[in-house]
Amino acid sequence: MPSSDIPLPDKPQKVFDRDAEWQELVAFACDNRPEARLGVVNGRLRQGKTYLLETLTGALGGFYFGAQQATQAESLSHLADELARYTNASTPPHWHGWEDATDDLLALGDQRPTPIVLDEFPDLVRQSPSLPSILHSAYRRHDGGHPGQARLLLSGSSLPLMHRLFSTASPLHELSDLHLTLRPFDYRQAARFWGIDDPALALLVHAVVGGTPAYRHDYVQDDTPAGREDFDAWVCRTVLNPGKPQYREAYHLLQEEIDHKDRALCHSALSAVATGCSTQGRVADCLGAPLTDTARCLGLLREHGLLHSEADAFRPSLIRLRVAEPLLAFEHAVVRPHRSALAQQNAVAVWKQARPDFDSMVHQSHFAQICRDWALHFADPDTFGVRPRSAAHGSVADPTHPGSTDLAAEVVVRGHGDAGHGSLLSVGLARWDEVMDVEHLERLQDLLGILANRGEDTSRTRPACYSGAGFSPALRAVEAQGQVVLVDLDRLYGRR
Structure with missing residues (x-):
């Protein structure tokens, strides 16, 4: 990407890590080429996309709009209100459709490179399927005589839809010159993020919550285990505590990602994989489901980034499965079998029953995956x-x-x-x-x-x-x- 005459802002101290991602975003946003540019930011829920993009627009005087599940008319009305506040206009613009809105958004870059974020873009497309084509046409009009320097960033958490929107068959694919994926922190980053110096404690915490940033601040209110001797009590007062958002997070994660008709089978499939059924055939046997239904379910989980598959190192035809998100593995291997007990007993008693399952999960799968990550990356x-x-x-x-x-x-x-x-x-x-x-x-x-x-x-x-x-x-x-x-x-x- 060409260098910019605009000094690139340093990453604010409030943003933990994400150095490479910040550099890519500011380089894109400050690119001084005299033409509108398009970038794509995706990643699973809770990875800090919104936080990073809001910080970017704040640092560069850009425009941010967070979409919601709403009708086209309501979304355009909210966008118009936000744009009026951003431009200090006395009244919001009156648009007849997304064509007008897109032209006004791209006009924000008429004077200088300006980042413009449409967050949760898939929520807009679901109600306005023609939006990708409208954006494509708007960019083509700008290329034809209205250069501008708008730096439009489209962000989304729905991985399947984001992949389809920006696949080679999409009209937006040829326009986008930034494709950035925010992933969970790796296990070393997660230890630093949680402020844990003891490697054994860091690994145990990672086996519960993984490297998802939201799970420290928003979901357990900055409650971190004081030491290895505090780990059991920490589990009881956070992920097993009905008063904490973390308690139902694994359920909500699947609820938001997967269509309702598939959720029951997906929960059962995740339980099977988390407890050691590492191949499609073994999962089907465990579920007592036809292989075709099992394959469709596992494919859905892979498509949403909740399940990983990889070939056996010595038998390439044997595909092994593992749960991608540690919290989902913890829920389905350790907590889910004891959910009914949690409604009747205190968390300490239930965790005493569940702890052997957790130790088995760490021994059989989580520790080995950490070792593989070390060998490959560190x-x-x-x-x-x-x-x-x-x-x-x-x-x-x-x-x-x-x-x-x-x-x-x-x-x-x-x-x-x-x-x-x-x-x-x-x-x-x-x-x-x-x-x-x-x-x-x-x-x-x-x-x-x-x-x-x-x-x-x-x-x-x-x-x-x-x-x-x-x-x-x-x-x-x-x-x-x-x-x-x-x-x-x-x-x-x-x-x-």
Whole structure:
């Protein structure tokens, strides 16, 4: 994007992190090309899109409008009122339709680059399906003789609709030159955001609320656990407290994302995945539903960004599922089975019953995903020889015991390459609550032997052990000899 003569404003201190996103937004908003530009900002609910865009328009003297679910006439009336306040007009403009409104919005950039935000744009399109075409026509008119410097930003939380609106088949696709997605904070950012220095506590909190910014301030009123010994009490006074918005957030999240006729099946599907049914077939068996209905439901959850799917690291035809939002996994694996008890007992008693389910979830899935994220995004390139391309769960059948449980590795790291998925950089085990010993390394060596017999090049593959409880002196001695990579909580969280 061309540089601007306008000094780019520094990110306000009140905005936590989001440095890269802020730089992209201000560069777009201050771009001094003599033509109207279009940008797109999307992301799931509660990620801070509105907060960031309001801050942007405030810093640059731009215009912000937050759409609501309303008729076209009501939306245009509210927009006209907001525009009159922004321009200090004595009366709101009278528009006959979106054509007039669009021309007036783009005219805000006649004198200088001006950010103009239409937040929750999908709510406007639902009532005015022709709006994308109207915007396209308006931009074409401006290109033909009315240059201007309007910097229109269209934002939305409905991922499926945003994807359709700006797909290659959309009239808006060719106009947009900024596509920005606000994602949840990663686990390290989340620890800093919550002000937690203890890696073990940070991981436990992340297993409950993930990296969604709204869940600290708006949903628990800045209540953070004072220490690891306060974690259980914190769960009881926040996510299990009917007086806190966090109590029903997982329900409302699905309520806002998914059409009502699909919600019951989606809740059940999320429960199945959160409790260990990691393939489509296993989910269908758990739900007792036809495979076609299950596939449609899982596809809907993926489309809304609530479910992720990825190929097994050793069997690419096997697609594994996981819940994308930790709060949804926590709700469906831990809290949902005890909802009726919460209506009759105090939270402390219910959490005592549910805590083993939570520990199991952290052990079986959440800790392993944190380890995969570390390997892919935070490990020094020297750790695995080169920068990884992927980190996934991998499993193979044990040829010495046909019909037995598959041999699995929770953190399989691959690089770029022509063979299979890419070069096999590392195979690792993740154990949240086990002190890992030489026997864990021996399991990895057995697995590497099986992979080598299957034709996998393991000559440069580094075995790795990830533990939330630490490592035995014997395994540390093997690490000193360069025969294994050991990753503890301090290393996961960048403390060493």
